[in-house]
Amino acid sequence: MPQDEPIGTTVADRSLQITTALSAEVVVLRERLDIVERLAAAHGLFGPGDVDAYVPEPGVAESLAAARRAFIERIFGTMRVQAPRR
Amino acid sequence: MTDMPHAMMLPPRSGDATREAYWGELQTFLEAEVRPGFRAHYRDVVAPALAADPGRTLDWRGIAAAMRRYGPNRAWYVARTEAQRQAFDASRVIVDGQVDALAERAAALGNGPATLEIDPALPFPDYVQQDAHNMTGGYEDHGQHHPLAAGATYDRALSIHRVAAMGPLVDDVGHSIAARLTQAFPDFAPRRILELGCTVGHTLLPFKAAFPDADVVGVDVSGPCLAFGAARASALETAVTFSQRNAEHTGYPDESVDLVFSRILLHETCEAATRAVFAECHRLLRPGGIMFHSDAPPFDELDPYDQSLRDWDIHFNAEPFMAGYYAMNLEEEFDRAGFRRDAMFRLYAPSLIVQRGYRAEQTRTRGGRYFLAGARK
Structure with missing residues (x-):
């Protein structure tokens, strides 16, 4: 049964590793966009x-x-x- | 963090700073807001099942094995392990991009109040995990061997990932324990203080602040951590010495030290080394001197479920000796090293940062306090 497999070895485990890692990249991207919009507003170009x-x-x-x-x-x-x- | 806590930490690019902060925040979320909810499953399902099964005992290993089969906890193990590795890697990536600038600053601080004594011939103990607590490269930076990077990474990781826990200077532990010690031993005025396994000096520097007239020395086997620590201490204008020595046999003279201590060192060694350290402490201390060792509380201070939480560290965070260290009978070991039973103590030092209003759960200490055990010679 899946819960008998060593932790980290199942496909579900590996999927969770990947999605956890990916979550950081989503956050980094979103924050960069947020920064770009703030800088654009500060420079009088456009705002959020x-x-x-x-x-x-x-x-x-x-x-x-x-x-x-x-x-x-x-x-x-x-x-x-x-x-x-x- | 807009202002760096000291001159040996440099601001990263914003995206790297975001990533680094995020991994710390996710770790805190998993520890403080997800894991505590699993105790209900232990209480309602695991404990009754173990109690009803004549073939199994309610010990921490049995509990951990049963809890691993609980889906939400399994997911926690996977996510927590990934977050730990990513957090250190995020800090290392930043350091790798800054190594030249860090080396320049360290060179400029070379004549600073801190002193560095490196011994490149000192063998690195084989009981220290190569990638201790999932920091790629570990303390000696195996595979890369940069003179500073491992120390710089360790400093960033604890400062950023645990900034709510121990302050940006990661000094809450040192200040809190020094305060508790002076409260417990008001007559105690050490002239020479030695920390074993000082890494980059997070806990060492507060002891210079607490006892400004003392000679304060930290030893460690890691050259990169000592080198970084000395530069950091000079940046913080603190006159302490960092010396590359093995805590099992420091080479300092008999009865030459008034206070000798360690913080989260011993669980990263092994049984023989731990016993050697206790014996070395007894040899080093002058009469009236104090030894203490601070770490997570030993198992005999915890209920079996709380003991079982260490299963993750032991099997997934490269901390295998936690199983052995936390099971040691500390007083028996101190006795074996020559200390008198009536002079032994266990203390909890309340976290000063928590007292100033930080949430105890976020600090990941046990109710906002640090455990220490020791003896007076």
Whole structure:
């Protein structure tokens, strides 16, 4: 049973190691963005409110959606099952 | 942290600082806010099951084995281990990017009030774990051998990861214990003070503050930790000596020391070395001198569940001798080393930082206090 396996050896254990490690990178990225927005505001360029209120023009919206679709394909594409060979 | 606590710590790039702080905060969260909730499972499921099973006893090993099968605790072990390793690595990455600047500063501080005595020929004891408490490279920086980096990393790790625990100078332990000691022994005025396993001097410097007229010396087997510690102490304008010696046989003369102590050293050694240290303490002390050793409380101070918490450290945090050290009968060992039973003591030093308002749980000390055991010669 999974709980009998030595801690750290199961797929679930390894997934948790990876997600724990990844969590730091999310935090680092978010904080950097926060800093960029603060510096931009301090320099009179734009502020966090401008980012919150941003609505992409149609061309940009399509481009962003395409990037999201590509991300989903890269990250989750392997969830597809192969059609069985006859 | 905007201001560095001392000149041997340099500000990192903001992203690196975020990462370093985050790993400390996650460790604190796991220890202070997640793990305590598992005691209910022990109370309601594990303890009754062990009590009902005639083949098993309610000892810490049995409890730990049962608790490992509890899903949330298993997840805690995995996340806690990852966070510990990542925390030290985050600090080491910062230090690696700063080594030249740190070396320059150390050189500039070389004539500072602190003194450094390095002995490169001193053998590094094989009982010290290579990656003690999951710090890659360990105290002697095996694999990289930088003269300062291991010490600088250790200092950052304890200052940043435990800043709520022991202060940015990691000196709460030293100040708290010195205060408790002078309270317990008001007549005690040591002229020569020796710390065994001083690493970078976190606990050593407060003893110079408490006894400013004393000669204060710290010994350790790690060259990089001593070298960094001396530069750090000079930056903090503290006149202490860092000397590369093995605590089992320091080489200092008989009866030449008034206060000899260690802090979180002995659990990183082995049984033979611990006994040798106690004997060395007895040899070094003048009559009336005091020995103490501070660490987490031994098992005989804890209930079996609290003892079982050490299972993570022993098996996942490269602290295998904790199982042996915390099970030692300290008074029996002090007796074996020549100390009189009626002159032995156990004390708890209340954390001064906790008294100033920090949450005890965040400090990860036991109710905001430090354990020490010792004897007066």
